[in-house]
Amino acid sequence: MTSSPIYIATVSAPTNIACIKYWGKADAHYNTPTNDSVSVTLDQADLKAVTTVAASASFTNDRLWLNGVEEDVSQNKRFRACIDGVKALAKEPERWKDLFVHVSSYNTFPTAAGLASSAAGYAALVAALAELMDAQEEYVGQLSTIARQGSGSACRSLYGGFVAWKQGTAAGNKSPWDNSMAVQIATEQHWPEIRALILVVSDAKKDTSSTAGMSTSVATSTLLQHRIKSVVPERMEAIEKAFLAKDFEAFGQLTMKDSNSFHAVCMDTYPPIFYMNDISRMVVRIVHAYNAWAGDIRAAYTFDAGPNAVLYTLEQYAVEIGALMLHYFPADSENYINRSDYANEVAAFELDSALLAATDKTGRSPTAGDVKRMYYTQSGPGPQVLDMDQANLDPTTGLNTYAP
Numbered sequence: 331m332t333s334s335p336i337y338i339a340t341v342s343a344p345t346n347i348a349c350i351k352y353w354g355k356a357d358a359h360y361n362t363p364t365n366d367s368v369s370v371t372l373d374q375a376d377l378k379a380v381t382t383v384a385a386s387a388s389f390t391n392d393r394l395w396l397n398g399v400e401e402d403v404s405q406n407k408r409f410r411a412c413i414d415g416v417k418a419l420a421k422e423p424e425r426w427k428d429l430f431v432h433v434s435s436y437n438t439f440p441t442a443a444g445l446a447s448s449a450a451g452y453a454a455l456v457a458a459l460a461e462l463m464d465a466q467e468e469y470v471g472q473l474s475t476i477a478r479q480g481s482g483s484a485c486r487s488l489y490g491g492f493v494a495w496k497q498g499t500a501a502g503n504k505s506p507w508d509n510s511m512a513v514q515i516a517t518e519q520h521w522p523e524i525r526a527l528i529l530v531v532s533d534a535k536k537d538t539s540s541t542a543g544m545s546t547s548v549a550t551s552t553l554l555q556h557r558i559k560s561v562v563p564e565r566m567e568a569i570e571k572a573f574l575a576k577d578f579e580a581f582g583q584l585t586m587k588d589s590n591s592f593h594a595v596c597m598d599t600y601p602p603i604f605y606m607n608d609i610s611r612m613v614v615r616i617v618h619a620y621n622a623w624a625g626d627i628r629a630a631y632t633f634d635a636g637p638n639a640v641l642y643t644l645e646q647y648a649v650e651i652g653a654l655m656l657h658y659f660p661a662d663s664e665n666y667i668n669r670s671d672y673a674n675e676v677a678a679f680e681l682d683s684a685l686l687a688a689t690d691k692t693g694r695s696p697t698a699g700d701v702k703r704m705y706y707t708q709s710g711p712g713p714q715v716l717d718m719d720q721a722n723l724d725p726t727t728g729l730n731t732y733a734p
């Protein structure tokens with residue numbers, strides 16, 4: 331028996347949480363959006379997808395293990411588009427074109443729960459394949475057009491910092507939508523004080539996927555058309571300006587308004603889609619009460635296609651907002667907050683009594699269990715190539731080695 335060599339690469343990729351949301355597809359086949367969007371890339375020290383890819387002439391089909399469990403990818407067009415897209419950009423395409431690929435990926439946070447696992451996952455897949463096959467972009471951003479076909483928001487996870495996804499044009503330069511891609515607006519070093527606090531309200535799989543929800547919104551929501559034409563273009567310009575000027579007041583307000591606009595579109599969809607729940611709405615009220623007490627925007631909420639809250643803030647207020655959230659949503663488990671140093675600071679922080687009097691008016695009283703976990707993080711870089719010892723596939727068999 332001749333054994334063929336197994337080529338292997340491992341990459342980690344970040345999640346991102348949009349401030350101006352992508353909601354609606356212009357072209358379902360190419361997976362392009364009805365509007366531009368922009369997000370903050372989060373730090374992989376706290377949340378990431380880790381993906382190992384291997385290719386060998388000894389493999390008999392393409393295989394994917396997600397969080398240690400094998401998934402059937404034979405009909406998965408998104409997975410296919412990523413593999414074929416990167417193969418076409420390989421430095422030596424002939425060498426890879428007929429090889430099957432094994433993929434093992436895991437997320438260090440809940441999968442399919444509105445925390446952008448598909449964004450991190452498809453960004454990691456494309457970046458790992460690109461590393462393995464030494465893919466050569468014909469223009470900057472081309473790999474992001476491939477990740478976009480895995481999951482739209484994944485294109486933004488190929489860069490760190492503050493990243494826009496430009497809608498692009500159906501005509502494109504060479505092929506349709508080849509300019510629907512991610513563009514880095516600022517690196518993670520530009521505004522290092524930006525922080526994010528994620529409140530996991532539910533880690534269950536959501537009942538309406540983003541893809542299905544968007545399709546119903548495009549078909550039925552008149553408010554979505556208004557959002558696309560009249561709301562998002564101005565907001566994109568304003569938020570990029572605010573981010574570059576490190577103007578948290580403007581950045582925060584635009585972020586909150588756009589989250590509200592997106593969820594209003596969900597409500598305007600027929601039948602309506604409800605991603606936020608009573609706990610999400612309580613977080614919104616507490617944040618507004620906090621900002622009103624401060625006389626300034628110190629925290630800004632945003633919600634994706636699920637009830638989990640992401641609060642953007644600045645380093646100087648991060649302990650205060652964390653303490654406020656911990657007060658109303660107390661811990662009911664070990665390691666409730668991902669970072670222990672931050673958790674200790676938050677637990678020791680004494681909240682101003684006037685602030686608590688103001689936030690008590692929301693009607694919330696401290697109750698454990700409504701928030702399952704908190705992640706404190708900051709902005710971080712794009713995908714990172716990892717060493718061989720971090721691989722999740724056995725280099726001699728090409729089979730999964732990751733167990734949750």
Ligand SMILES: Nc1ncnc2c1ncn2[C@@H]1O[C@H](COP(=O)(O)OP(=O)(O)OP(=O)(O)O)[C@@H](O)[C@H]1O
Binds near residue numbers: 444455
């Ligand atoms: N690490 C990964 N590698 C490859 N695919 C992944 C990975 N993580 C998630 N996925 C794919 O993405 C799907 C989850 O995407 P979905 O959009 O439902 O949830 P989400 O990304 O967590 O939430 P949202 O996009 O609304 O923030 C999974 O079922 C899987 O197919």
Ligand SMILES: C[C@@](O)(CCOP(=O)(O)OP(=O)(O)O)CC(=O)O
Binds near residue numbers: 347348448449480540
């Ligand atoms: C609400 C959002 O998080 C929607 C993300 O949708 P996906 O990128 O998950 O959708 P698909 O392209 O169908 O995979 C907003 C955003 O991230 O911009």
